[in-house]
Amino acid sequence: MPLADLMAEARARDAADPLAPFRARVIRPEGRIPLDGHSLGLLPRTTPARLARVAEEEWGQGLIASWNRAGWIEAPARIGARIAPLIGAAPEEVTVCDSVSVNLFKLAVAALRLRPGRRVLLLEAGDFPTDHHVAESAARLMGAEVRAVARDGIADALGPEVALLLLSHVSYRTAAVHDMAALTAAAHAAGALILWDLSHSTGAVEVDLGDADMAVGCGYKHLLGGPGAPAFAFVAWRHQAALDQPIAGWMGHAEPFAFEADYAPAPGVRRLLAGTPPILALAALEEGVALVAEAGPARLAAKARALGDVLIAGLEAIGCPDLRLVSPRTGRGAHVTFAHRHAWPLVRALDAAGVTGDFRAPDCVRLGVSPLGLSFMDVVRAAEILEEVLASGAHLRPEYRAVRAVT
Numbered sequence: 470m471p472l473a474d475l476m477a478e479a480r481a482r483d484a485a486d487p488l489a490p491f492r493a494r495v496i497r498p499e500g501r502i503p504l505d506g507h508s509l510g511l512l513p514r515t516t517p518a519r520l521a522r523v524a525e526e527e528w529g530q531g532l533i534a535s536w537n538r539a540g541w542i543e544a545p546a547r548i549g550a551r552i553a554p555l556i557g558a559a560p561e562e563v564t565v566c567d568s569v570s571v572n573l574f575k576l577a578v579a580a581l582r583l584r585p586g587r588r589v590l591l592l593e594a595g596d597f598p599t600d601h602h603v604a605e606s607a608a609r610l611m612g613a614e615v616r617a618v619a620r621d622g623i624a625d626a627l628g629p630e631v632a633l634l635l636l637s638h639v640s641y642r643t644a645a646v647h648d649m650a651a652l653t654a655a656a657h658a659a660g661a662l663i664l665w666d667l668s669h670s671t672g673a674v675e676v677d678l679g680d681a682d683m684a685v686g687c688g689y690k691h692l693l694g695g696p697g698a699p700a701f702a703f704v705a706w707r708h709q710a711a712l713d714q715p716i717a718g719w720m721g722h723a724e725p726f727a728f729e730a731d732y733a734p735a736p737g738v739r740r741l742l743a744g745t746p747p748i749l750a751l752a753a754l755e756e757g758v759a760l761v762a763e764a765g766p767a768r769l770a771a772k773a774r775a776l777g778d779v780l781i782a783g784l785e786a787i788g789c790p791d792l793r794l795v796s797p798r799t800g801r802g803a804h805v806t807f808a809h810r811h812a813w814p815l816v817r818a819l820d821a822a823g824v825t826g827d828f829r830a831p832d833c834v835r836l837g838v839s840p841l842g843l844s845f846m847d848v849v850r851a852a853e854i855l856e857e858v859l860a861s862g863a864h865l866r867p868e869y870r871a872v873r874a875v876t
């Protein structure tokens with residue numbers, strides 16, 4: 470379908486979009502189409518005032534009394550409970566702390582301790598680097614080993630030596646979605662535990678952790694928690710009493726304010742906490758999670774799927790033989806990845822033309838369709854801008870080909 474027809478269709482879809490009112494509830498940079506919500510989500514309108522209130526009133530005036538009076542001490546559990554229904558978990562199974570990387574480490578070590586005698590951490594080759602780095606480090610510490618296998622070989626690689634299968638539900642690169650129920654069942658049939666990385670899932674695709682053992686997820690992408698937002702962690706109820714995580718700190722102690730010399734872990738998922746919760750960052754995350762919860766995971770997932778379909782139709786309408794779709798057409802999260810031999814200068818030229826996407830080496834452009842703050846018109850307009858950039862050769866200008874900076 471030509472781009473002009475897609476634009477007419479987008480107008481109709483926007484008029485019928487039940488999530489359209491949410492676009493006014495996030496701040497968007499003027500004149501820019503932000504297709505990078507899979508990397509850093511938009512700023513909810515309520516967040517700056519909440520941060521000011523926490524700083525000026527709760528911190529400035531309340532000082533340490535705010536740990537109780539302003540509910541600071543409850544924040545990890547309270548926000549975890551709000552995330553729980555977004556991932557098919559019970560409120561007591563989720564908490565918020567540290568980064569995804571740190572939580573992966575804690576849970577990988579804990580999983581090896583829950584499965585003594587099994588020495589393999591099984592991962593998908595090419596998954597997000599931090600998952601591999603952390604698994605390698607946990608394995609080194611525990612005298613275990615990491616095995617990384619191709620996507621289609623995961624089920625066959627499960628065996629009696631595997632303690633834990635660690636997988637991203639949505640691939641950071643291609644947005645392909647794993648069959649969570651099937652892989653969880655396969656891991657359990659082999660006697661292994663499963664740990665899902667939901668960084669690209671929560672707020673973007675529907676998640677039902679079902680029988681899964683553990684999960685982690687990112688606060689700063691589709692949950693709109695802001696740069697470096699704390700992550701969340703899920704431990705199934707049945708594992709909590711035996712969970713022995715390696716960063717035993719006072720906030721995970723059963724009685725932190727008893728100041729006991731000996732460590733006794735908190736009875737529930739709070740044992741994942743180590744140090745003092747970052748209250749300002751948690752306040753920002755709470756605003757994002759509240760907005761996402763109000764929009765509703767099913768509606769967000771349906772819109773992300775539809776936005777991605779429209780973007781793919783737009784890429785096809787451009788008809789450029791150098792553009793190759795890398796993302797799957799179905800079973801896809803909230804970004805669309807395509808390969809182009811000039812991917813890096815193309816991302817920079819798009820940015821200069823008002824479309825923010827990102828580059829993944831060696832040759833991929835990722836365009837996010839985080840559903841809460843985007844319209845269908847945004848996505849078709851982004852495709853039009855891409856067509857203009859390609860047709861004008863703007864991406865071939867020397868200034869865009871310069872050495873790649875960190876993105």
Ligand SMILES: Cc1ncc(COP(=O)(O)O)c(C=O)c1O
Pocket residue numbers: 568569570571597599600637641666668669687700
């Ligand atoms: C799949 C995946 N896992 C983990 C991370 C890293 O999370 P953190 O920065 O919170 O450690 C990312 C970051 O983009 C990611 O995409």
